[in-house]
Amino acid sequence: MKLLKERIIKDGIVKGKDILKVDNFLNHQIDIELFNEMGKEFKNRFKNNEVNKILTVEASGIGLACIIAQHFGNVPVIFAKKHEALNLDSETYESEVYSFTKNKSYKIRTSKKYISKEDKILIIDDFLANGNAAKGLIDIARQGDAEVVGVGIAIEKSFQPGRVEIEKLGVRVESLARIDGFNEGKVILKD
Amino acid sequence: MKLLKERIIKDGIVKGKDILKVDNFLNHQIDIELFNEMGKEFKNRFKNNEVNKILTVEASGIGLACIIAQHFGNVPVIFAKKHEALNLDSETYESEVYSFTKNKSYKIRTSKKYISKEDKILIIDDFLANGNAAKGLIDIARQGDAEVVGVGIAIEKSFQPGRVEIEKLGVRVESLARIDGFNEGKVILKD
Secondary structure, three states, X not given: OHHHHHHHHHHOEEEOOOEEEOOOOOOOEEOHHHHHHHHHHHHHHOOOOOOOEEEEEOOOHHHHHHXXXXXXXXXXXXXXXOOOOOOOOOOEEEEEEEEOOOOEEXXXXXXXXXXXXXXXXXXXXXXXXXXXXXXXXXXXXXXXXXXXXXXXXEEEEOOOOHHHHHHHOOOOEEEEEEEEEEEOOEEEEOO | OHHXXXXXXXXXXXXXXXXXXXXXXXXXXXXXXXHHHXXXXXXXXXXXXXXXXXXXXXXXXXXXXXXXXXXXXXXXXXXXEOOOOOOOOOOEEEEEEEEOOOOEEEEEEEEHHHOOOOOEEEEEEEEEOOOHHHHHHHHHHHHOOOEEEEEEEEEEEOOOOHHHHHHHOOOOEEEEEEEEEEEOOEEEEOO
16 A cells, blocks of 8 residues: 555654554554545455454554444444453453563453354454464454454564464455565565 | 433443443444544534644543544544553653552553644543543643643543542543443433
8 A cells, every 4th residue: 555655664763673663653643544544445455345343452453443444334343452451241252462572472352242153354453573463363253253354454564474374374464565674774665 | 422321321331339331332342433423522512622633542542532533634643552662762751640440550651752832632531530541641741731622531430530630630521421320230320
């Protein structure tokens, strides 16, 4: 997606070997117009699929998922929780997610009430790197016997194994910008 | 706001003495159409104010803030982070927030880059109880010399001191549904 790629080149900041900071439009300050353009693009890519629910994980995925849902007929958004919450049901689907950046595992969970075998779920997240968060979300959706229509990602680090790992599970991945690597502080986009 | 009040009566579940579960439309599963109606209502209530930025805190406030921003001309949304994040700037505004439900304090922070003295900020959150999260957000906005136009809340527990605490700081509070208390598992709405 041209608009997103241009924005990454313009505003993305490379930190260290493999951190891309896009906090001025994606995951700290949010550009709502850009998110709506991304919603249109995802709708276009999944136009032949029926999607009746969007699943994401707190926190950075939530804003993107909500704006995107508008382009899929205002389907409900569910966000999996990373933290214990008083207001979460006791009956949950859980999955363990290993974070390479934090070098530890955490659990994500959703109430069983909101995922069922009638559901055709689009999973949305801001970044795809090793794919562990997305795999956890696929696991949760499948525990609820839902169909996972695909995984929609804003920025994919294509030099990390996330895409391959998700495709191994038989799930389609659509990323709006794919990054091949970084070179002297510059982002190298795929294509 | 009638629509939200009706939804609370229909789908809210009272747990224990003072927990209201609204996870099927507000803070786990999200009803996008309802959020857009809430956005219209906030725009109406703040129609005489210039708002150029929306500030919230992760995680439950993010979806609401993003949808609401569309009704204020797609102003940027900033979400304060509760957790250490690799992609956050080292230069941050921080505030300490005490959580009664968790009986501990945590820090919220935003990059200094996204708050300035030109900003007219609307603070958005899903719940208002003791007001500590909102007070932390006001503190952060004021550290950046921004003007806080108001605090917009989905559900206010009017039997807790949040509103009074915020008004003491000279900030206007607008809540779309105000709850006076709970009685035998039923929600008692104000008005």
